[in-house]
Amino acid sequence: MLRSVPGTNDFFGKSKEYAFREPVFRHIVESAQRVLSASGAQTIHTPIFEYAEVLQKGVGTTSDIVVKKEMYTFEDRGGRILGLRPEPTASIVRSYNEHGMKVWPQPVRLFTWGPIFRAERHQKGRYKQFHQVDYEALGSSDPLVDAETIALMVQIYRELGLKHLEVKLGTVGDPEDRLRYNAYLRELFRPHAQELSEDSRTRLESNPMRILDSKSAADQQIASGLGVRPMLEFLGEEARAFHQAVVRYLEALEVGFSIDPSIVRGLDYYVRTAWEVHHANIGAKSALGGGGRYDGLSEMLGGSRVPGVGFGIGIERVAIAMEEEGVEAPTSPSLDLYLAPLDEAAKVEALQLAQKLRPQLQVEIGYSVKKVGKALEDATKKGARYAGLLGQGERMNRVTLKNLASGKQTQVAWNDVARWLGEQAEQPFAD
Numbered sequence: 001m002l003r004s005v006p007g008t009n010d011f012f013g014k015s016k017e018y019a020f021r022e023p024v025f026r027h028i029v030e031s032a033q034r035v036l037s038a039s040g041a042q043t044i045h046t047p048i049f050e051y052a053e054v055l056q057k058g059v060g061t062t063s064d065i066v067v068k069k070e071m072y073t074f075e076d077r078g079g080r081i082l083g084l085r086p087e088p089t090a091s092i093v094r095s096y097n098e099h100g101m102k103v104w105p106q107p108v109r110l111f112t113w114g115p116i117f118r119a120e121r122h123q124k125g126r127y128k129q130f131h132q133v134d135y136e137a138l139g140s141s142d143p144l145v146d147a148e149t150i151a152l153m154v155q156i157y158r159e160l161g162l163k164h165l166e167v168k169l170g171t172v173g174d175p176e177d178r179l180r181y182n183a184y185l186r187e188l189f190r191p192h193a194q195e196l197s198e199d200s201r202t203r204l205e206s207n208p209m210r211i212l213d214s215k216s217a218a219d220q221q222i223a224s225g226l227g228v229r230p231m232l233e234f235l236g237e238e239a240r241a242f243h244q245a246v247v248r249y250l251e252a253l254e255v256g257f258s259i260d261p262s263i264v265r266g267l268d269y270y271v272r273t274a275w276e277v278h279h280a281n282i283g284a285k286s287a288l289g290g291g292g293r294y295d296g297l298s299e300m301l302g303g304s305r306v307p308g309v310g311f312g313i314g315i316e317r318v319a320i321a322m323e324e325e326g327v328e329a330p331t332s333p334s335l336d337l338y339l340a341p342l343d344e345a346a347k348v349e350a351l352q353l354a355q356k357l358r359p360q361l362q363v364e365i366g367y368s369v370k371k372v373g374k375a376l377e378d379a380t381k382k383g384a385r386y387a388g389l390l391g392q393g394e395r396m397n398r399v400t401l402k403n404l405a406s407g408k409q410t411q412v413a414w415n416d417v418a419r420w421l422g423e424q425a426e427q428p429f430a431d
């Protein structure tokens with residue numbers, strides 16, 4: 001039997017794993033849609049593959065995605081080098097530039113959801129194909145937009161019923177601040193290079209700030225022993241004022257958060273504001289989402305300067321957190337009626353009646369003729385509220401409706417079925 005690629009998952013209603021239940025997935029997306037649409041943001045869908053250049057330039061040469069070759073890249077028949085998106089932000093900025101969205105009222109606020117691909121070693125909470133809800137606000141460099149973006153993200157988690165959230169706000173400064181900070185870090189860590197993990201040793205030259213968010217216990221011990229000064233102390237005048245404004249706004253919006261100087265983010269395009277939302281009790285893969293400002297990204301992609309800020313929410317991670325908090329899993333809507341043909345002639349009648357009722361009710365049919373007892377068994381197994389029996393006794397466009405909980409039954413004309421079932425639903429104690 002052929003199987004799926006490890007690190008990829010199938011999402012369906014009865015999946016044994018909560019995180020891969022399709023109704024849970026849909027519930028997360030719909031909650032995000034509600035929050036973001038209410039704020040006036042518009043949906044956008046970009047292709048899941050792009051010229052590799054678009055995707056690579058965005059995330060940057062020192063990101064794990066590029067350094068560890070986590071992007072799935074391939075050559076198509078036209079000799080084009082393409083990549084499966086390892087994140088959607090670069091594609092959205094590419095689209096903004098390509099379609100001249102700069103002349104629209106700014107900021108242009110867009111959101112999307114869908115599959116993301118990273119060739120990482122998989123484990124619980126980390127997959128090769130995973131899914132994100134992504135939101136971007138393009139065309140404003142006002143710190144108010146950063147605060148609104150963070151608040152919207154937190155509102156999505158709250159809407160989903162999550163409580164044990166840790167919103168960690170940091171700043172990665174402006175590029176020139178980062179140059180100064182990286183020089184300081186290189187100097188500080190170089191004498192300890194041999195004790196650092198392999199990843200951090202590589203990052204010592206390319207992007208030493210990433211050492212600060214290393215998950216290796218040894219790295220963390222070295223960093224705390226060295227008493228590393230935070231990025232905040234290296235900020236220029238403007239970046240500092242910007243950060244303070246974001247903090248002030250977030251306080252005014254009553255978004256609970258803490259300042260965390262170790263927030264570095266794994267993508268190179270960030271400037272100034274950077275944040276992550278973690279869940280307190282889901283273990284190592286605790287980041288439910290992250291975001292930040294990326295004012296230079298558009299220029300990296302050959303466009304003009306377009307300031308931007310946004311976030312990505314990991315859908316599977318959110319589902320894992322919902323399960324951990326015991327948030328009730330939404331289930332597929334229950335079946336109203338299961339129509340069972342009791343003789344050959346009733347087979348087509350079942351389908352005719354189903355089609356008539358389906359705009360208002362969820363109706364399934366049995367496709368083969370069964371005896372009454374077996375038909376009722378099937379209807380119960382399907383989880384239907386009512387069984388509809390069609391046979392000799394029901395000709396002339398009538399159907400016997402049997403309440404599967406109470407066992408009571410009555411004959412109803414086809415034209416009255418929707419109304420009759422509707423009335424029963426409104427009377428909780430009716431049979």
Ligand code: HAM
Nearest residue numbers: 087125126127130287288289290291292310311312314
């Ligand atoms: P990111 O932090 O790389 O940011 O990813 C966002 C979220 O996606 C993570 O916090 C995590 O929940 C989830 N995630 C990442 N990798 C995996 C994986 N292998 N398996 C399961 N979940 C994963 C971005 O992607 C940025 N584009 C966010 C952004 C938008 N920044 C500005 N605008």
